[in-house]
Amino acid sequence: MVESEDTAIEELSTENVQKEVKGMVRKLSENEWEIPVGHIPNMRVPGRLFVSQNLLEGIEPGTIDQIANVATLPGIQKYSMAMPDAHLGYGFAIGGVAAFDAEEGIISPGGVGFDINCGVRLIRTNLQKEEVVPNIKRLTDELFSNIPAGVGSKSRIRASDQELDSAFLEGANWAVEAGYGVEADVKHCEANGSMEGADPAQVSTKARKRGKPQLGTLGSGNHFLEVQYVDKIYDQEIASTFGLQEGQVTVMIHCGSRGAGHQICTDHLKELSQAVKNYKIEIPDKQLACAPAQSREAQNYFKAMLCAANYAWANRQIITHWTRESFEKIFGRDADDLGMDLLYDVAHNVAKLEKHIVDGKKKEVYVHRKGATRAFPPGHPEVPAVYRDVGQPVLIPGSMGTPSYILCGSEEAMNVSFGSACHGAGRVMSRAHAKKEFRGQSIKENLEARGITVRATHPSVIAEEAPDVYKSSSEVVNVVHELGIARKVARVLPLGVTKG
Numbered sequence: 420m421v422e423s424e425d426t427a428i429e430e431l432s433t434e435n436v437q438k439e440v441k442g443m444v445r446k447l448s449e450n451e452w453e454i455p456v457g458h459i460p461n462m463r464v465p466g467r468l469f470v471s472q473n474l475l476e477g478i479e480p481g482t483i484d485q486i487a488n489v490a491t492l493p494g495i496q497k498y499s500m501a502m503p504d505a506h507l508g509y510g511f512a513i514g515g516v517a518a519f520d521a522e523e524g525i526i527s528p529g530g531v532g533f534d535i536n537c538g539v540r541l542i543r544t545n546l547q548k549e550e551v552v553p554n555i556k557r558l559t560d561e562l563f564s565n566i567p568a569g570v571g572s573k574s575r576i577r578a579s580d581q582e583l584d585s586a587f588l589e590g591a592n593w594a595v596e597a598g599y600g601v602e603a604d605v606k607h608c609e610a611n612g613s614m615e616g617a618d619p620a621q622v623s624t625k626a627r628k629r630g631k632p633q634l635g636t637l638g639s640g641n642h643f644l645e646v647q648y649v650d651k652i653y654d655q656e657i658a659s660t661f662g663l664q665e666g667q668v669t670v671m672i673h674c675g676s677r678g679a680g681h682q683i684c685t686d687h688l689k690e691l692s693q694a695v696k697n698y699k700i701e702i703p704d705k706q707l708a709c710a711p712a713q714s715r716e717a718q719n720y721f722k723a724m725l726c727a728a729n730y731a732w733a734n735r736q737i738i739t740h741w742t743r744e745s746f747e748k749i750f751g752r753d754a755d756d757l758g759m760d761l762l763y764d765v766a767h768n769v770a771k772l773e774k775h776i777v778d779g780k781k782k783e784v785y786v787h788r789k790g791a792t793r794a795f796p797p798g799h800p801e802v803p804a805v806y807r808d809v810g811q812p813v814l815i816p817g818s819m820g821t822p823s824y825i826l827c828g829s830e831e832a833m834n835v836s837f838g839s840a841c842h843g844a845g846r847v848m849s850r851a852h853a854k855k856e857f858r859g860q861s862i863k864e865n866l867e868a869r870g871i872t873v874r875a876t877h878p879s880v881i882a883e884e885a886p887d888v889y890k891s892s893s894e895v896v897n898v899v900h901e902l903g904i905a906r907k908v909a910r911v912l913p914l915g916v917t918k919g
């Protein structure tokens with residue numbers, strides 16, 4: 420039985436799938452494919468896959484089935500979607516987006532994922548690549564020792580129960596009030612770094628116990644902190660609104676809600692597995708456990724999910740503070756002087772109550788983005804004032820050896836994908852397979868030869884995260900750019916990476 424996203428990926432196999440997948444989908448345009456109603460019984464809407472012809476050939480049939488499975492859920496709007504970085508996940512595909520009517524629809528933890536509010540933030544600096552390269556080994560060592568990483572790693576903070584509650588309720592706002600950052604940081608986070616409605620009473624003792632010592636930790640594997648530089652600008656005007664220019668050094672942080680989010684998901688999946696039977700909702704896969712959106716069970720999960728989402732924003736905020744301290748130590752200047760402002764912070768595993776136009780009418784929907792980034796357009800009130808003329812920044816990591824991208828949201832995303840775009844490159848190889856295929860030490864040496872310093876808790880982590888376990892970030896990003904659901908602004912390349 421699959422118990423988490425990580426074990427789901429172990430089932431990933433791309434052997435002999437090309438022909439099979441092509442027979443399952445109908446081409447709508449260069450980068451859009453439909454999974455017709457009837458692919459499996461009881462689909463209420465079609466599926467829609469956003470991939471190029473080439474990326475389609477790497478998609479497992481199981482991912483297509485997962486997109487179709489989601490299309491059977493009550494209250495689903497328009498179509499069940501997957502982004503070009505899509506791959507197999509727990510119930511819903513990673514890269515999946517689905518919007519459910521706020522009254523007639525459902526809420527499902529599988530549509531959010533185990534790492535609730537896993538997300539990415541990008542910090543600008545005013546340092547140039549040439550100033551950082553000579554110091555990159557020392558800087559990466561400092562970041563690696565200053566920011567706890569690895570499975571089950573413990574924080575330098577000894578959070579009290581009250582502080583944990585504050586993190587659950589106030590997210591990044593609490594962290595800033597506690598001294599981890601500046602007020603401007605929260606203004607540059609999706610949802611201003613916390614969502615209303617969180618209720619710590621819906622969080623179990625076990626989830627609290629797991630979350631308490633991990634507030635201020637990076638986590639393991641796919642989570643990372645990366646020093647990068649801007650090597651290409653695609654849109655000069657938007658780049659300058661985002662404060663980006665060629666040669667500039669940036670820091671990307673990718674992590675989520677650690678054991679707290681995982682336990683909250685696990686606990687509520689149990690409750691919703693029972694609820695789905697009580698409410699007589701027919702689901703084609705038990706991993707799609709869900710309940711009517713307005714039911715007690717769904718709302719209890721949602722309130723707990725908000726706690727985890729807020730915890731994740733607090734977590735990334737604390738890590739930002741220690742990142743600034745590390746730069747201060749290495750460069751002997753304070754973070755202000757180094758221009759270390761937060762460009763933006765995006766969630767890519769979350770469900771949100773949003774207003775969207777469906778069939779010409781504005782309606783409230785629970786948008787589930789599971790391995791997908793919000794990509795709101797210019798003029799949207801939820802885009803920070805400084806970016807409102809151009810659209811929200813969309814942060815797409817690649818791998819420790821390939822480019823990452825900064826894009827901006829667009830009106831087309833509101834028309835096509837409920838204001839969503841991809842969230843990364845997306846895995847194509849399981850961790851178990853990667854450990855057989857690659858040696859961590861030689862991957863590390865190859866990267867060092869290309870000027871990329873890597874620090875990880877164990878060489879096996881580097882093997883599991885080798886650049887080749889991921890799709891081409893450039894190919895993935897080109898799909899969303901060509902579709903117009905997010906537009907390329909800048910490309911960044913890695914200089915120093917810390918991994919759990």
Ligand SMILES: Nc1nc2c(ncn2[C@@H]2O[C@H](COP(=O)(O)O)[C@@H](O)[C@H]2O)c(=O)[nH]1
Binds near residue numbers: 513642673816817820
């Ligand atoms: N720039 C880097 N990107 C990385 C690294 N490790 C993983 N990744 C990318 O992040 C996404 C995140 O996806 P998730 O589903 O694990 O949240 C992943 O798809 C990769 O493209 C890295 O070290 N540096």
Ligand SMILES: [Mn+2]
Binds near residue numbers: 537538673674767
């Ligand atoms: Mn993530």
Ligand SMILES: [Mn+2]
Binds near residue numbers: 534538642674
């Ligand atoms: Mn994560």
